[in-house]
Amino acid sequence: MxxxxxxxxxxxxxxxxxxxxxxxxxxxxxxxxxxxxxxxxxxxxPAAEVGALVGELLRDDATALQYGSTAGDPELRKLTLDRVCAQDGIAPGAALAADDVVVTNGSQQLLYLLSEVLCDAGDIVLVEDPTYFVYLGICEALGIDATPVRMEPDGIALDDLQRTLQRLKDSGALGRLKFVYLVTYFQNPTGWTTSFEKKREALAILRHYEAAAGHPLFVLEDAGYRDLRFAGPDTPSLKSLDAANERVAYSNTYTKPFATGIKVGYGVLPRPLVRHVLRSKGNHDFGSANFNQRLIALALRSGVYDRHxxxxxxxxxxxxxxxxxxxxxxxxxxxxxxxxxxxxxxxxxxxxxxxxxxxxxxxxxxxxxxxxxxxxxxxxxxxxxxxxxxxxxxxxxxxxxxxxxxxxxxxxxxxxxxxxx
Ligand SMILES: Cc1ncc(COP(=O)(O)O)c(C=O)c1O
CATH class of the missing domain: 3.90.1150.10 (Aspartate Aminotransferase, domain 1)
Structure with a gap:
């Protein structure tokens, strides 16, 4: 047709x-x-746990059934930041604050919002080869040229990253490159996790090409499977290497580890991007489901989430x-x-x-x-x-x-x- x-x-x-x-x-x-x-x-x-939380949430306060703000429930943003910082062994501070957290309708919405905010049709995003296929659909719709970089069992192939950036530079296309999308934990589809060394190197390589690109080269770190680790140690995030909070957009979700149907995800974003993502989110939905956010905040505060x-x-x-x-x-x-x-x-x-x-x-x-x-x-x-x-x-x-x-x-x-x- x-x-x-x-x-x-x-x-x-x-x-x-x-x-x-x-x-x-x-x-x-x-x-x-x-x-x-x-x-x-x-x-x-966690059906029984969520049932109990719903009762508690509505016992003497109906505001969970009210609209919330575009950026998300303040308590959830604070608890989320504390959680990310604790996982990475870093302290929230001037460079990283709850204001840098945006709650979204699953992390999927964040992937879309960031792509929409950073890219025009014809722009380039580097993706792992293979990558999360649903993200490729976003690129197709927005007219983004998703350019593959070989994936290895410990993350993106640095030699191919370097080669790809150099090729873009030589062909005059580097100015159209906006960010690199990396699924850094138990990647969808391969199950592979990016090593910390590779994260550090990849950031350094990107920094090297920024002058030629003429603008910041961001990384969108999709950590959606981080909490689904059932063996071995955790790996610190790329975000933990972004001390000034200026290059790495960290995306994660409460769906996969807790309840996919609740569809609450979030981003910890470089400060210059927060306002633009919020403008776009305001146009999409002016805020994710408040009820679901308050439920997750309560699950976190009460310890239900960690026990689950x-x-x-x-x-x-x-x-x-x-x-x-x-x-x-x-x-x-x-x-x-x-x-x-x-x-x-x-x-x-x-x-x-x-x-x-x-x-x-x-x-x-x-x-x-x-x-x-x-x-x-x-x-x-x-x-x-x-x-x-x-x-x-x-x-x-x-x-x-x-x-x-x-x-x-x-x-x-x-x-x-x-x-x-
Ligand atoms: C790599 C990856 N990122 C993001 C998502 C989106 O998940 P959600 O919107 O439920 O947070 C998924 C879902 O399967 C995924 O596999």
Whole structure:
């Protein structure tokens, strides 16, 4: 169907977000074992805790049911800043204050707002290759040239970052580069975490190119899976390296670790960006759901949130082990993947001859077998410099009822073997 000419250029650029059709497939076909959508685990959602908090929240105060401010609930902004600072071992101070925190409708809204505020159509954002595919949809809609930089198990490849920046400089395009988008913890889709050394180096490399760009080169650090760590130590954020609070926009969320349905996310933003993000958010919704924010603030203040984290982490560790065991048992030996110690995903890589994309035989056979995965090619930005790899798949152990994880992997393994692997 052709796109009507009367639509805006943004609407004409936008295709159906893959996240929407993947979620619809999952919800419309309840018999399907979905290893695709990044749903969280119904078995560990804090239903009883939230029920009690709601009663407490409304007992003698109805203001949670009232509109709030565009920037977000003041207590939540303060508790959020304290939390980020405690995680990073830094003290809130003159450079980093609750005023730098903006509460958004999930962290997804922050990704959109920052892209909208910093980029015009034709501007460039560097993204990891592969990256969070829903972010690629934002780039497509806003006309942003998402330029891929190779991803490695300890984060973005610094040599490729350097090469890409130099190429942009040499071609006169560096002035169009606005920021680098990095998913630094248990990345979606690979499960990989960026090392602290790489964070430091990446920032230094970007600083080096700022004079040639003619403006600050920001980093959007998406730390959405940071609290979903079930083994190993935490890594300090890129934000912790931004002592003057001028280059790193830190994005995180209370959805994945606590309750996705509550959809409260946030950014800790370089001060010069706060006002502009708020203007844009004011136009979008003039404030996220106040009720949900007050609920999260109460969960944080009362300790409910912190008591929930280990339960949630233990749940995901068990699911990860179940999926890892099933992969070993049922996937053909030619498939390779890495263990992860957090997040929601495995990222198996198949031989280059395999085509896992949504219009390929493997995806169709998997649907026929009643199992859904995210085709890996969705996670690669288009680039004239390389074809999109089509031999990976993202498998989520987050939302599938745990009893179905093994069955789903078994069916998928049988599909791969039936396709000659
Ligand atoms: C890497 C990444 N960033 C951001 C989001 C958005 O999450 P939310 O809007 O629920 O905070 C997601 C959701 O899956 C994600 O995987």
């Amino acid at each position: 052709s796109t009507p000419h009367y639509l805006s250029s943004l609407a004409r650029r936008s295709s159906d977000p893959a996240i929407s059709w993947l979620m619809k497939l999952t919800l419309d076909q309840p018999h399907l074992i979905s290893l695709a959508a990044g749903f969280t685990d119904n078995e560990t959602l 984290l280990p339960k949630m982490q233990a749940g995901y560790r068990r699911r990860k082990e179940r999926m890892g065991g099933a992969l070993t048992k049922y996937f053909p030996p030619a498939a390779k993947w890495q263990e992860t110690s957090g997040g929601l995903y495995f990222w198996p890589e198949l031989p280059a001859s395999c085509n896992t994309s949504h219009d390929g035989a493997i995806f169709r056979a998997a649907l026929d077998a009643g199992v859904l995965y995210v085709p890996g090619d969705l996670c690669f930005a288009p680039s004239p410099l390389r074809p999109k790899p089509k031999n990976c798949m993202r498998l989520s152990f987050g939302g599938t009822p745990s009893a179905q994880i093994e069955e789903g992997i078994q069916r998928l393994g049988a599909v791969l073997r039936s396709q000659g692997m």
